[in-house]
Amino acid sequence: MLSEIFLTPIGRGARLSCASALRPIAGQYLLAHAEGTHQVLPAALFVRAADGMDLVIAPPVPEDWLPGTEIYLRGPLGNGFHPPIAVRHMVLADLSGHQGQRLLKLVSDAADTSMETVLLSDSAPADLPLEIEFLPLKAFNEVLAWADYLAVEMGLQQMNLLRELSGVQTNRDFHSAFEVLVDTPLICGGIASCGVCSVRVNNHWQLACKDGPVFRLSHLSEDE
Amino acid sequence: MTQRERFLDRLELSTPWMNAAGFLGYFPPTQRSWGAPMGAFVTNPVSLLPRKPAQLRQVVEYPGGFLLHTGLPSPGIASVLKQNAARWGKIAVPVWVHLLTQTPAELPEMIETLEGVENVRAVELGIPPGVPLKTILEFIHAASGEIATIACICVDEIQNEWISSIQDAGAAGLVLAAPRGMHKNSNRLTRGRLYGPAIFPYMLNAVCRLAQHDLPIIAGGGVYSQADGETLLEAGAAAVQLDAVLWRNWET
Numbered sequence: 438m439l440s441e442i443f444l445t446p447i448g449r450g451a452r453l454s455c456a457s458a459l460r461p462i463a464g465q466y467l468l469a470h471a472e473g474t475h476q477v478l479p480a481a482l483f484v485r486a487a488d489g490m491d492l493v494i495a496p497p498v499p500e501d502w503l504p505g506t507e508i509y510l511r512g513p514l515g516n517g518f519h520p521p522i523a524v525r526h527m528v529l530a531d532l533s534g535h536q537g538q539r540l541l542k543l544v545s546d547a548a549d550t551s552m553e554t555v556l557l558s559d560s561a562p563a564d565l566p567l568e569i570e571f572l573p574l575k576a577f578n579e580v581l582a583w584a585d586y587l588a589v590e591m592g593l594q595q596m597n598l599l600r601e602l603s604g605v606q607t608n609r610d611f612h613s614a615f616e617v618l619v620d621t622p623l624i625c626g627g628i629a630s631c632g633v634c635s636v637r638v639n640n641h642w643q644l645a646c647k648d649g650p651v652f653r654l655s656h657l658s659e660d661e
Numbered sequence: 662m663t664q665r666e667r668f669l670d671r672l673e674l675s676t677p678w679m680n681a682a683g684f685l686g687y688f689p690p691t692q693r694s695w696g697a698p699m700g701a702f703v704t705n706p707v708s709l710l711p712r713k714p715a716q717l718r719q720v721v722e723y724p725g726g727f728l729l730h731t732g733l734p735s736p737g738i739a740s741v742l743k744q745n746a747a748r749w750g751k752i753a754v755p756v757w758v759h760l761l762t763q764t765p766a767e768l769p770e771m772i773e774t775l776e777g778v779e780n781v782r783a784v785e786l787g788i789p790p791g792v793p794l795k796t797i798l799e800f801i802h803a804a805s806g807e808i809a810t811i812a813c814i815c816v817d818e819i820q821n822e823w824i825s826s827i828q829d830a831g832a833a834g835l836v837l838a839a840p841r842g843m844h845k846n847s848n849r850l851t852r853g854r855l856y857g858p859a860i861f862p863y864m865l866n867a868v869c870r871l872a873q874h875d876l877p878i879i880a881g882g883g884v885y886s887q888a889d890g891e892t893l894l895e896a897g898a899a900a901v902q903l904d905a906v907l908w909r910n911w912e913t
């Protein structure tokens with residue numbers, strides 16, 4: 438059940454109280470549908486934090502969801518982030534205008550509490566944990582030299598911008614551990630193989646809803 | 662026997678409910694997400710050769726529905742059959758293979774291949790948009806064989822006076838597929854198929870108009886509740902296809 442809605446500059450976030458403990462890893466998603474609303478397609482929800490049976494959902498959630506609404510969930514679905522075990526310097530970068538909120542669970546999931554984290558984005562969430570340093574996207578290249586792990590969220594159309602910000606020529610030049618959450622519609626969760634979420638990976642078509650939405654940056658093809 | 666009973670009997674359908682092509686993949690998922698049992702499984706569109714997704718794939722949501730543009734990617738008939746032909750033989754309901762072709766010339770080879778596949782009882786023939794009746798009839802003739810042919814034409818394109826010709830050409834039924842439309846997304850006009858409860862009144866009107874003919878009509882969109890589906894059946898639809906409603910209400 439949806440227990441709380443909170444407003445943010447990029448839309449409404451939510452807290453869900455679940456009947457059973459759902460534990461998506463960062464980058465995995467849940468497909469959600471609220472009975473009795475005008476929602477036609479299920480919404481893909483990314484968890485920002487988990488707290489017992491409660492899940493804090495990164496904004497945006499559908500506009501007509503209200504506290505008390507029963508939400509049907511399917512998942513966790515897809516392939517999430519798999520950072521190396523011993524990350525010391527983590528960089529989260531958001532090029533899709535979500536303030537990095539879909540990436541923040543990487544920090545709470547990390548085993549090493551001494552890990553340092555930088556968030557690169559257009560703007561920072563108001564409640565960004567103090568241990569995460571916020572920098573604007575123009576600091577990308579400088580921070581990348583420091584990172585031993587990079588997690589990006591972006592749409593495929595921002596691939597050129599990412600290469601430009603990172604100062605790399607091709608996707609293969611990215612460190613093999615660096616990962617990307619592809620911001621794309623996730624509507625059928627793979628049931629239909631509808632193809633709206635198709636992503637070209639290692640010169641083959643894959644589905645972000647099943648095979649992603651997280652991929653190795655160096656595996657994304659440039660010839661789509 | 663009513664027309665619907667004859668249709669269900671001929672195509673060995675235990676119920677008039679089924680999925681629309683493109684909404685359950687190439688093999689049905691095991692979990693059920695609809696109140697009534699399905700009478701058939703309709704595959705995703707299958708092309709002769711592999712088909713890439715569209716360059717700009719999009720979904721545009723608007724009140725009451727959504728526009729979907731994917732380019733209808735398909736791995737091609739050889740790959741689809743390699744992965745699914747044996748499995749289709751084991752499912753409890755008949756399989757309808759939705760064929761996606763650009764010209765009638767592609768059909769005989771595909772039909773011949775499918776005739777050897779167990780449990781494939783019908784081909785649903787996706788007719789390209791904007792073609793005249795003459796071309797529609799060429800598609801239907803080219804698909805004739807041992808497997809029943811169901812023509813699948815957008816509800817916004819079908820005309821009353823075409824129905825008897827489509828039946829005379831050998832179609833066992835006609836799916837009224839989701840209409841095409843346009844919407845604006847990120848400052849760009851996008852064309853695609855329209856889905857959602859907003860098209861239900863349009864579909865109901867078309868079923869009432871076309872069900873007066875002898876050709877069985879299958880309502881292929883706009884159904885987001887069992888009551889709406891039953892209304893279409895009462896209005897004369899021989900069967901009802903479900904689309905994105907099948908993507909929700911799954912158990913955790």
Ligand code: FES
Pocket residue numbers: 622623624625626627628629630631632633634635644645646647
């Ligand atoms: S969302 Fe339909 S295949 Fe990925």
